[in-house]
Amino acid sequence: MRREALPSFYVQFECDMDAARTPIRRVIAFLETCGFDFNERGAWEVAIQEGVNNAILHCKLAKNGSSHPVAIEVMVRPDYVEVLVQDHTQGFCWPVSPSLPSSNSEDGRGVYMIHQLMDDSDYLRGTHSNRLLLRKNRKLTQAFNAEEKKWQERIQTLEGQLDESDKSLDSMQEELFSCYESLSAIFQFGTELGKLDDINSFADRLLQQLITIMGANCYLFRTCDEKKRLIHTYSRSSANLNMPPLGWGPGESQHFLEPLSIVNRKDVLRDTNLEKLDPADPVNAFNAKYIQVHPIIIGEELIGVLSVGASESDEPFTSAQTNVMHTFADFLALQLINISRQEERIKFGKISKELEIAHNIQNSLLPSHWPEMEGFTLAGECITSRNVSGDFFDVIHHESDPNKVLLVIADVMGKGVPASIFAAIFRSLVRSSTELFERPAELMEKLNRSMFEDLSGVDMFITAQIAYCDLGKRVMRISNAGHCPLLLSARNETLPIKTHSPEGLPLGVMKNPEFEELETGIPRECRVLMYTDGIVETTTQMVGNELLGQKRLVRWFKDARCIDQKASGFQASLKDHLRVNSGDQLKDDQTFILLVENG
Amino acid sequence: MEFESTSDRIVITGIKELTATNAGSVKDDVRSRIRPEHEVLDIDMSEVRILDSSGLGLLISLHKVMCQQNGLVRIKNPTPIVEQVLELTRLHRLLEITRQ
Numbered sequence: 001m002r003r004e005a006l007p008s009f010y011v012q013f014e015c016d017m018d019a020a021r022t023p024i025r026r027v028i029a030f031l032e033t034c035g036f037d038f039n040e041r042g043a044w045e046v047a048i049q050e051g052v053n054n055a056i057l058h059c060k061l062a063k064n065g066s067s068h069p070v071a072i073e074v075m076v077r078p079d080y081v082e083v084l085v086q087d088h089t090q091g092f093c094w095p096v097s098p099s100l101p102s103s104n105s106e107d108g109r110g111v112y113m114i115h116q117l118m119d120d121s122d123y124l125r126g127t128h129s130n131r132l133l134l135r136k137n138r139k140l141t142q143a144f145n146a147e148e149k150k151w152q153e154r155i156q157t158l159e160g161q162l163d164e165s166d167k168s169l170d171s172m173q174e175e176l177f178s179c180y181e182s183l184s185a186i187f188q189f190g191t192e193l194g195k196l197d198d199i200n201s202f203a204d205r206l207l208q209q210l211i212t213i214m215g216a217n218c219y220l221f222r223t224c225d226e227k228k229r230l231i232h233t234y235s236r237s238s239a240n241l242n243m244p245p246l247g248w249g250p251g252e253s254q255h256f257l258e259p260l261s262i263v264n265r266k267d268v269l270r271d272t273n274l275e276k277l278d279p280a281d282p283v284n285a286f287n288a289k290y291i292q293v294h295p296i297i298i299g300e301e302l303i304g305v306l307s308v309g310a311s312e313s314d315e316p317f318t319s320a321q322t323n324v325m326h327t328f329a330d331f332l333a334l335q336l337i338n339i340s341r342q343e344e345r346i347k348f349g350k351i352s353k354e355l356e357i358a359h360n361i362q363n364s365l366l367p368s369h370w371p372e373m374e375g376f377t378l379a380g381e382c383i384t385s386r387n388v389s390g391d392f393f394d395v396i397h398h399e400s401d402p403n404k405v406l407l408v409i410a411d412v413m414g415k416g417v418p419a420s421i422f423a424a425i426f427r428s429l430v431r432s433s434t435e436l437f438e439r440p441a442e443l444m445e446k447l448n449r450s451m452f453e454d455l456s457g458v459d460m461f462i463t464a465q466i467a468y469c470d471l472g473k474r475v476m477r478i479s480n481a482g483h484c485p486l487l488l489s490a491r492n493e494t495l496p497i498k499t500h501s502p503e504g505l506p507l508g509v510m511k512n513p514e515f516e517e518l519e520t521g522i523p524r525e526c527r528v529l530m531y532t533d534g535i536v537e538t539t540t541q542m543v544g545n546e547l548l549g550q551k552r553l554v555r556w557f558k559d560a561r562c563i564d565q566k567a568s569g570f571q572a573s574l575k576d577h578l579r580v581n582s583g584d585q586l587k588d589d590q591t592f593i594l595l596v597e598n599g
Numbered sequence: 600m601e602f603e604s605t606s607d608r609i610v611i612t613g614i615k616e617l618t619a620t621n622a623g624s625v626k627d628d629v630r631s632r633i634r635p636e637h638e639v640l641d642i643d644m645s646e647v648r649i650l651d652s653s654g655l656g657l658l659i660s661l662h663k664v665m666c667q668q669n670g671l672v673r674i675k676n677p678t679p680i681v682e683q684v685l686e687l688t689r690l691h692r693l694l695e696i697t698r699q
Contacts, residue, residue: 017620042648042680049651053619103693104663106656113652116687 006078007034012071015087020052020070027072027083034076043117044136048072048083050110051132055087058130080119083134091130094123199339203235203332207306210328211237214321216310218286222246222258223304223336231258231305243282256281258305261293265302268293271316283307290316294325296333303333355417358388362420365427367395370567373402376471379567380593381575383534390419391532391589392427398437403472406430406437407593410464411483411532413506418460425451426462426507440466440479441504441517448481448507448515455508462507465530469595474522479515482506484531487554489561491525491599497558527561527570528595534588538578548578567596600625602632609633612643617654626657630664638670641697645676650684662694673697 009030011023028045036044055070068088075082098115101108114121120135207219220241222231229249233242246252248259256278261268270277270291277284283291288309296303306329310317317325363382370378380393390412398404410426412419429450436443443466455461465483469476478486478500485501502516522528536550560573571594578590603610609632617625633640640661644650662672673695677685685691 021618021620039679039683042678043683045649046651046680046684049618049649053651053653056619100688103690104659106659107652109655109688110652113684113687 007076009074012069051085058089085132091125377567379571383590388420389589391591392423407467441515444515487529490523531592534590567594610641618651619653622653622657
């Protein structure tokens, strides 16, 4: 490359002030041609003048100096200017840090002015010649260069931005087109939703449309079973992609693309030319160049995983194509969720209906009418907190003696369907054990023997109380299996309230426990109450929304016993006492039996 | 260089430069024209394209002369380079600079 010559100027003149004037002006004129402005030229003229002044002053002082000329050499560089003033005098000492003389001094300011006006100055004192070197940076050029550089950078930035804008516009155009396609397709499929009767074929058609839009060849959509950590093939583009279930839990092949995307909960992209897949990875069946796998997550719920493969494309999927894939996947997932919820609703409706039937059956197993007993009345009720209950009561009359009656009450641990099944079994066993009618403890032992295996197998138990009453002989035999005590009293206020709770473990706790049998007399105008724990553990309005509790129940019993009323009257009074706040859900089943002798 | 003199003031105009080249002759010329009754010496420096240390020496010399007769030197309308030199050497504090 040819280097362009830098501007320079040289002049020499006689060592005389008058002779120096014109050469100095020529130097300044030269600087003007190099683009120096008025102020810069003024500073240079003063500095050169001072340099020449010194040269001529010392030339005059020198004995032999007058015969040698003074020379000025100028070199203009892009970023600075250098001027050399050369004389052949004896020279002088150049002060390192020149300072101003007193303000009244008429000389001694020359070197100081050079120092102030120039960026750099140096005086090389030699044997035969001296050189004063003046240097000043080109402010104008610097500024111009800086400005030029700034503009060049600005232009480069703008060009870069323009390129980026072009790319963005291309990308936006592509994305817009893809969005249009996907929206159009989704609207088209959306119209089918109302008449959707086969979600599988809907998924097939939707995903076929997706791979057409994406320029892909194949897809595989699998749904997730999060409990078992398995994915099951739901829809695929061809029959050969009907893959068996694939696990994605610990110890499974989590490096396969589908498990990988599920575990990391993000898309997985593969260029199979650059990164070979595990030969056992199911998506190998795509035989595709580019594969994208997308985990479908709605809210926090993992719905499935969609894999798409392109074998004929020269480029990976674009962001617009990826967006379309995500949109379609989410759309399909929402339809699956909707259908699943619809199915759940239908299923729930069926269960509700079945529970209602169960409730009716269970009610039919409870005593529906009370037999006539001379001087005695009976009442009982099972108030359930759910459709079906684990509470149970029964009143069984002796086949031949109307004065003998067996009162049975039981509470199966837990509530709902499982408890109700055991309650039904309990009833059947009691009803089929008429031979033990008058021996409640033995009956209880038989019940435990019969139900122990089943109850302990599911970690359940039953509390129960059986009271055999011979109203003719006025005697009562009671057996208890971990149940609430029986309350016994009479209308006569002087008689105490007795609570009978003979020893006995709940049924299903021990294989062969012993049950105590307690015999007691039945007083005149007796009042008998048998109840489940739901009665005392209820929160009732009558006692300021506090638990009713055993003591309060006994107090009610003590107050109520004095009233001459039938069992149904006591029943109404007790129910009123148990009344809960209207907004409160009953927390436990409430069951009771009342036996009352009327005067 | 031109001189204009009144009873109390003397005005110098038309100076193109004040350097070592002409400082001596200008000094002699001006001093010869200052009379005891002159209170102000106005030096018009609007056309001065260069002022060097010798020129400064001249101005200080004239300042001393005027001070001796209780007068003063005023630098009128200095060019930028003259003003820069006066400021660099802090003589703008000594000599009164006026602009019209």
